[in-house]
Amino acid sequence: MTSPYRMPDNPQVPRPLRSRLLLDFERFKTGLPAELPAFVRERYGMDLTAEYAGRRIRLPFGKASGQLSMTAAEVQADGDAQLGFVVLKTVIAEDAAGRRSMGAWAIHETAMRVEPIASASLRRGWTVTWKGRGWDRSFDDYLALYREALEIGSALDMPVAASVKYHLPGGERGEEGEEGEEGEEGEEGEEGEGGFRVEEYEYTTRRIAEVGGRGAIIEKDFSPTLAGDDRALARENVLRWIREVPRLVSRAARVTLGLKLMNALFDDAFQVEILRAAQTSGADFLVCFNRLYDPVKQVAYGGWDLSDRNLRVLDMVPASPFALRPSLSATGNICSGRMMTEYALRGASSGQIHTFFQVPLSEYPATAGSRPARALHALLFHPEEGLIAWMAHLGETGELSPRDGFLHFLDIAHERARHSA
Numbered sequence: 001m002t003s004p005y006r007m008p009d010n011p012q013v014p015r016p017l018r019s020r021l022l023l024d025f026e027r028f029k030t031g032l033p034a035e036l037p038a039f040v041r042e043r044y045g046m047d048l049t050a051e052y053a054g055r056r057i058r059l060p061f062g063k064a065s066g067q068l069s070m071t072a073a074e075v076q077a078d079g080d081a082q083l084g085f086v087v088l089k090t091v092i093a094e095d096a097a098g099r100r101s102m103g104a105w106a107i108h109e110t111a112m113r114v115e116p117i118a119s120a121s122l123r124r125g126w127t128v129t130w131k132g133r134g135w136d137r138s139f140d141d142y143l144a145l146y147r148e149a150l151e152i153g154s155a156l157d158m159p160v161a162a163s164v165k166y167h168l169p170g171g172e173r174g175e176e177g178e179e180g181e182e183g184e185e186g187e188e189g190e191e192g193e194g195g196f197r198v199e200e201y202e203y204t205t206r207r208i209a210e211v212g213g214r215g216a217i218i219e220k221d222f223s224p225t226l227a228g229d230d231r232a233l234a235r236e237n238v239l240r241w242i243r244e245v246p247r248l249v250s251r252a253a254r255v256t257l258g259l260k261l262m263n264a265l266f267d268d269a270f271q272v273e274i275l276r277a278a279q280t281s282g283a284d285f286l287v288c289f290n291r292l293y294d295p296v297k298q299v300a301y302g303g304w305d306l307s308d309r310n311l312r313v314l315d316m317v318p319a320s321p322f323a324l325r326p327s328l329s330a331t332g333n334i335c336s337g338r339m340m341t342e343y344a345l346r347g348a349s350s351g352q353i354h355t356f357f358q359v360p361l362s363e364y365p366a367t368a369g370s371r372p373a374r375a376l377h378a379l380l381f382h383p384e385e386g387l388i389a390w391m392a393h394l395g396e397t398g399e400l401s402p403r404d405g406f407l408h409f410l411d412i413a414h415e416r417a418r419h420s421a
């Protein structure tokens with residue numbers, strides 16, 4: 001087992017680099033350089049190139065699926081801010097007749113509350129409280145958004161992924177969860193193999209692949225509300241989903257598939273089992289791990305409890321497999337470059353963010369620009385919490401060695417894997 005990595009409270013940054021960072025942090029409060037990765041390469045000797053879904057991306061920070069990737073204007077703003085990638089809101093799978101067995105996830109809910117949350121470790125973070133679930137408009141509307149987002153992404157060299165919630169059966173072969181669970185919008189459909197509604201997998205995947213072509217990326221969302229659903233109560237059932245889903249998707253069309261894994265309501269040891277099952281499932285990449293679920297309040301939440309758990313679980317698996325395949329995109333309380341570094345040290349080649357793009361404007365040190373741009377400013381240039389400071393720290397302490405004269409973000413995961421192998 002890998003020994004848990006502990007980062008110190010403050011980064012050790014060589015004095016001349018720190019002076020540059022302080023200067024840049026101040027002057028970029030009103031706007032970032034136009035060619036951000038090239039600027040960082042030149043000025044700091046750092047290569048921020050990262051990887052998402054097998055694609056090289058300019059820097060590791062992307063937008064996670066959710067309420068902030070529902071319109072083409074949002075995707076355009078993300079590209080203009082120079083984010084690494086965008087994952088669109090999750091759509092609920094359907095068959096050719098429009099039947100959605102997971103229709104209960106397509107509810108319309110607008111009220112979202114962004115609020116501070118204290119963790120068990122007594123740190124103050126942010127969470128978004130929201131009772132909604134998936135995309136609540138038509139699948140055709142979703143495909144239109146996807147098409148437009150791909151055009152924007154390809155013009156700005158930014159991968160855009162679709163996100164789908166496919167049907168998942170209950171514990172007994174073919175049995176659904178609670179009666180009525182599928183009822184609200186979905187209708188009974190024919191059950192396919194092992195209880196999976198195969199028609200929904202096929203139809204939804206094919207239509208997405210028609211729009212995205214060979215380059216289509218799909219994240220399969222195992223959401224926190226699903227963790228609280230009756231059908232997730234049987235551990236073996238959860239593992240069965242993870243093993244089966246990649247096969248069902250890849251049979252429908254050739255796409256790059258990521259499994260966005262939920263934090264199940266079981267202990268850490270089971271979370272590791274989920275991870276291991278996912279690593280050998282045939283998925284192309286994993287997203288670890290979606291928000292925690294509070295079964296009493298019946299809401300998903302984030303903050304430090306989320307990142308504490310995610311990092312703890314990732315520490316329980318040997319790092320080396322992640323330095324190879326499938327690649328790992330981290331999610332959960334990435335509100336600083338420091339947290340991105342924590343995940344990279346455990347194998348992540350990119351990080352996906354929701355909450356930090358939604359916090360009050362007063363939380364960003366930047367004073368102008370879109371939220372993604374202000375967030376990137378802090379994520380990269382913050383003198384104590386930013387990625388540049390922490391990459392410099394790893395370079396200074398010998399945990400990251402320069403290659404071709406540069407410190408490479410992607411080497412963080414690889415070097416750590418090498419040392420702990």
Ligand SMILES: Cc1cc2nc3c(=O)[nH]c(=O)nc-3n(C[C@H](O)[C@H](O)[C@H](O)COP(=O)(O)O)c2cc1C
Nearest residue numbers: 064065066090128130221302331332333353354355
């Ligand atoms: C309001 C809200 C809606 C979300 N909707 C989705 C979704 O539709 N699909 C999905 O895969 N994840 C969804 N998520 C999870 C985020 O994509 C992200 O993985 C998670 O919030 C952890 O990142 P964070 O701590 O930066 O928020 C949502 C999160 C929030 C806060």
